[in-house]
Amino acid sequence: MTTDVTTKSAGTHAATLAGTNWAGNLSYSAHGVVRPTTVAEVRDLVLAAGAAMADAASGAPAGTARLRALGSRHCFNDLADTSGLLVSLEDLEPVAAGHLQLGTTAAGIPTVRVSAGTRYGDLAAALFPLGLAVHNLASLPHISIAGAIATATHGSGNGNQGLGGAVVGLELVTGTGEFLTLRRDEEGPVPFDAAVVHLGALGIITHITLAVEPTFDVRQDVYQDLPWASLEQNFDAITGAAYSVSVFTRLREDAADQVWLKSRVDALGETGDLGYGDDFFGARRAAVALHPLPGISAENCSEQLGVPGPGHERLAHFRREFTPSNGAELQSEYLVPREHAVAAIAAVRALRERIVPLLQIIEFRTMAADGLWLSPAGQHDTVGLHFTWLPRQTEVEALLPAIEAALAPFDARPHWGKLFTTDAARLAELFPRLGEFAALADGLDPAGVFANDYLDRVLGR
Numbered sequence: 001m002t003t004d005v006t007t008k009s010a011g012t013h014a015a016t017l018a019g020t021n022w023a024g025n026l027s028y029s030a031h032g033v034v035r036p037t038t039v040a041e042v043r044d045l046v047l048a049a050g051a052a053m054a055d056a057a058s059g060a061p062a063g064t065a066r067l068r069a070l071g072s073r074h075c076f077n078d079l080a081d082t083s084g085l086l087v088s089l090e091d092l093e094p095v096a097a098g099h100l101q102l103g104t105t106a107a108g109i110p111t112v113r114v115s116a117g118t119r120y121g122d123l124a125a126a127l128f129p130l131g132l133a134v135h136n137l138a139s140l141p142h143i144s145i146a147g148a149i150a151t152a153t154h155g156s157g158n159g160n161q162g163l164g165g166a167v168v169g170l171e172l173v174t175g176t177g178e179f180l181t182l183r184r185d186e187e188g189p190v191p192f193d194a195a196v197v198h199l200g201a202l203g204i205i206t207h208i209t210l211a212v213e214p215t216f217d218v219r220q221d222v223y224q225d226l227p228w229a230s231l232e233q234n235f236d237a238i239t240g241a242a243y244s245v246s247v248f249t250r251l252r253e254d255a256a257d258q259v260w261l262k263s264r265v266d267a268l269g270e271t272g273d274l275g276y277g278d279d280f281f282g283a284r285r286a287a288v289a290l291h292p293l294p295g296i297s298a299e300n301c302s303e304q305l306g307v308p309g310p311g312h313e314r315l316a317h318f319r320r321e322f323t324p325s326n327g328a329e330l331q332s333e334y335l336v337p338r339e340h341a342v343a344a345i346a347a348v349r350a351l352r353e354r355i356v357p358l359l360q361i362i363e364f365r366t367m368a369a370d371g372l373w374l375s376p377a378g379q380h381d382t383v384g385l386h387f388t389w390l391p392r393q394t395e396v397e398a399l400l401p402a403i404e405a406a407l408a409p410f411d412a413r414p415h416w417g418k419l420f421t422t423d424a425a426r427l428a429e430l431f432p433r434l435g436e437f438a439a440l441a442d443g444l445d446p447a448g449v450f451a452n453d454y455l456d457r458v459l460g461r
């Protein structure tokens with residue numbers, strides 16, 4: 001086990017200040033980070049935390065003994081925070097050191113089992129020489145697998161589920177120190193679909209098994225200035241025009257700024273031609289590579305201009321070699337059943353005057369229903385209305401209720417890892433199994449080792 005330099009005592013372990021999240025808008029209130037290198041060490045930490053919380057005689061406030069697993073720090077809210085100690089799995093069987101176990105499901109689907117702190121980009125790079133690939137990626141390849149599935153992180157594609165859809169196995173240490181292995185194709189003590197989007201509430205996940213597939217090539221083409229009327233009339237055709245489609249807008253009056261098409265080359269026929277030429281539903285082909293934001297160089301973006309290449313180097317918007325340590329931005333996202341896409345986009349456009357002063361960029365993406373209890377796409381094929389904001393949190397949070405009200409008729413569900421103001425009562429309506437999930441979490445973590453303010457807030461505790 002490695003720990004940061006000692007400043008404060010935390011049971012048998014010691015640590016320094018926990019630092020901030022990626023965006024820098026949250027300084028973790030945790031009193032440090034520990035980095036176990038074995039599953040046994042993870043269990044020891046949990047048992048020590050549970051014992052310290054039960055030991056009223058110690059005189060320490062129970063909250064300081066708490067734990068919370070930490071992924072790659074990319075959440076914009078306090079989901080990953082704790083009044084106790086953060087547990088990073090960065091040093092637990094890293095993929096870079098060759099820790100990766102291939103297998104198959106009972107149905108013969110290839111799988112890979114890795115340490116839960118593995119970042120998607122590192123996994124994809126390690127799988128590629130083995131002829132294997134993950135089905136999709138988020139916009140950034142630097143996020144951890146356990147942290148991504150915790151919040152139902154997704155990429156895009158009418159036929160693509162979010163990243164949690166590929167999870168077929170989870171191994172975790174619960175709040176009582178019990179080892180639990182859950183498999184999608186086996187009945188277990190916890191419903192599998194309840195455990196994938198886990199909000200960090202069920203335990204420390206040590207390993208994750210993902211369904212993978214043979215590698216595939218992707219070409220990325222960008223079109224500019226998609227007229228709003230065209231998007232409204234052709235929404236399904238546009239979002240279905242490639243394996244993964246993103247529409248970017250700064251809410252100009254006339255048109256959406258960019259459409260990014262990520263097309264699987266094996267679906268394009270022998271010529272590999274996209275079939276749209278210079279005109280894509282009224283948008284024109286970009287002649288040079290573009291960043292989603294005007295005036296910013298595309299050098300950190302994944303390759304465009306239709307050059308085919310490995311899918312894992314095209315599906316994320318940004319290159320893995322480009323490792324931003326933090327970003328001057330905030331994010332929110334609301335996800336609505338796809339049948340409401342056009343109306344929901346119109347509702348957002350109607351708030352243009354209030355949104356634009358705080359906006360960097362909006363992105364629309366689609367995802368297929370996945371059946372996961374806390375996934376915003378649990379029951380429906382879904383469209384995500386994503387907002388990248390300027391780093392002006394007070395003003396952004398003052399605006400969010402207006403956006404949430406405008407999208408309420410469409411049952412918009414917030415992204416768990418981004419900024420939102422939806423309260424517990426409304427969340428319980430939007431996620432009908434939230435109460436059952438809370439009961440499950442209480443059962444696996446009766447002492448509240450993994451409890452934090454965020455969970456108290458969203459679970460209405």
Ligand SMILES: Cc1cc2nc3c(=O)[nH]c(=O)nc-3n(C[C@H](O)[C@H](O)[C@H](O)COP(=O)(O)OP(=O)(O)OC[C@H]3O[C@@H](n4cnc5c(N)ncnc54)[C@H](O)[C@@H]3O)c2cc1C
Pocket residue numbers: 022023068069070071072073074075076079080089116117137138139140143144145146147148149150151152153154155199200201203204205206327331415417418
């Ligand atoms: C630049 C940027 C781009 C993004 N792009 C997308 C995108 O394209 N699509 C999208 O849907 N989202 C996107 N997000 C949001 C991001 O994917 C989510 O916030 C995600 O949860 C971050 O994962 P993380 O590893 O950084 O998690 P963290 O913020 O570190 O943690 C998130 C949660 O996971 C829990 N957790 C982490 N590891 C474990 C573990 N081993 N066991 C138990 N619990 C654990 C933590 O306790 C916490 O509750 C983006 C965020 C940023 C900053």
